[in-house]
Amino acid sequence: xxxxxxxxxxxxxxxxxxxxxxxxxxxxxxxxxxxxxxxxxxxxxxxxxxxxxxxxxxxxxxxxxxxxxxxxxxxxxxxxxxxxxxxxxxxxxxxxxxxxxxxxxxxxxxxxxxxxxxxxxxxxxxxxxxxxxxxxxxxxxxxxxxxxxxxxxxxxxxxxxxxx
Numbered sequence: 001x002x003x004x005x006x007x008x009x010x011x012x013x014x015x016x017x018x019x020x021x022x023x024x025x026x027x028x029x030x031x032x033x034x035x036x037x038x039x040x041x042x043x044x045x046x047x048x049x050x051x052x053x054x055x056x057x058x059x060x061x062x063x064x065x066x067x068x069x070x071x072x073x074x075x076x077x078x079x080x081x082x083x084x085x086x087x088x089x090x091x092x093x094x095x096x097x098x099x100x101x102x103x104x105x106x107x108x109x110x111x112x113x114x115x116x117x118x119x120x121x122x123x124x125x126x127x128x129x130x131x132x133x134x135x136x137x138x139x140x141x142x143x144x145x146x147x148x149x150x151x152x153x154x155x156x157x158x159x160x161x162x163x164x
Contacts, residue, residue, distance in 0.1 A: 003106075004047075004156070007119050007135070009109075009131070011030075011035040012132040013026065023057050026062060036067075038067075048105060051100070051103045052078050052106075053079045055080075057085050060085075060110060060111065086111070087110055088114060096108070096145055097149065122153050138155055140152075
């Protein structure tokens, strides 16, 4: 397996301001705690991420930025892809297949229901519903991202914040 992909649903968002449209909703307090905690769980496994790709929605970008901070990512740059907001399976495939080949390990931050649907299409593992800030990880037997759709994929792990 040569490539690794992490599908990460945005952390818990706030519904406090009913005047905000869905796109502009920020993280709530739990989301602000869960995102760095889940990032730390990845980092503690000695995982190195090459790129962080996010939906343009505020809660996804805020989740992504907390992962970047935890990983002390040098470039401190989120790659924003419009296709990841209200994404279909085909949108996800398009995003993944257009990743730079120099990146071996990539985290993609997006939303339900698309992210759960996409995760369920990739391996024999089925998730009923990816909770907020959950991570679906898989290994891909491909040296180029453009071969992702037809490449052999192996489920690695699924994790999510446990409510205390």
